[in-house]
Amino acid sequence: MKIGLYFGSFNPIHVGHMVIGNYIAEYSDLDEVWFVVTPHNPFKKKSTLLDNHHRYELVYRATEPYDKLKPCDIEFKLPQPNYTVNTLVHLQEKYPDKEFALIMGEDNLKSFHKWKNYEVILQHHYVYVYPRITAYQIKPELVAHPKITRIEAPIMQLSSSFIRKAIKDGTNIQPMLPEHVFNYLDEMNFYK
Template sequence: MPALQTGLFFGSFNPVHIGHLIIANFMATQTPLDEVWMVVSPQNPLKPKKSLARDYDRLHLVQIAIEDNPQLRASDIEFGMPKPSYTVDTLAYLKEKYPSRDFTLIMGGDNLATLHKWKNFEHLLAEHQIFVYQRPEYSLGELSGHPHVHLFEAPMMHISASYIRNCLKHGHSVRYLVPEPVFRYLEKTPLYQ
């Protein structure tokens, strides 16, 4: 039986929004991947932690956003790992825990351009395929020609989680910027206010 092709879409998802879901669904349905795991990061080593909602709040929002899509899964795999979490360590752990899956990294072109700064990036490139959704405002960098890097023209939404947090802080509606279950949940909770 061939290995399940699992894409890993890492992010703070602070909060998850429709731009994230469009990319995840595109990767799950229009590439060789069988499924996409949305891996909620407890701490990105390259980002400040202060603006992050609690880990399990962000995980819950991803879970309710994708609960009706069998090809998408929310993952808290990094919550129990040493902080800060590094992608290469997470992949080593996942490979050991799920030997029947082949894991592919999903990232934006902006991340590909800075991949050379990641811990053990040569190992990542050697051991894993990387599916990149292009972002027109960023150059891809020299790694875009690597045989394990595959470029895709996924539909892009110019929505940021920081914009959504700012709207919520100022009492503005975020309807249609986030999935409806997430919108309803945020209406009832002061999570980002």
């Protein structure tokens, strides 16, 4: 089984995340996409970042109706600060029968060569890249790399920061969130 790992703070998860995750699950050779909720960095003060368990709950509620989309809290259990290469090693040990690939936007591919042990990641894992509205200058060796696949997923211009600001301003953004996510945010009075 081939699993795509879609990392993010998901603060909150919104329909843009869901469209990209579902598109890649349906139109690539991946069997599932796991939304890996990244933990709060204990060294960064970020008052708008919901606690880990709340963001995981939002991802759980968003993905629950879809067989190929799953929430993942693996990084909550790893020492901080953590690096993607360590998460991949941990997942491979925990699930030796699964093959893991990374999912990232073009903006992340642009700086991928700066990631810790990125060469090791590419030796053992495929990377699926979805487009962004802005064109990025990507290192030629990454553009042509046999383990990096470009996916022509829809370009989503929706951001979590836009959602948070809209909620704070009292704007109706209900169509931009999965129903269960909207209900949870509303019930908990988050971002207001």
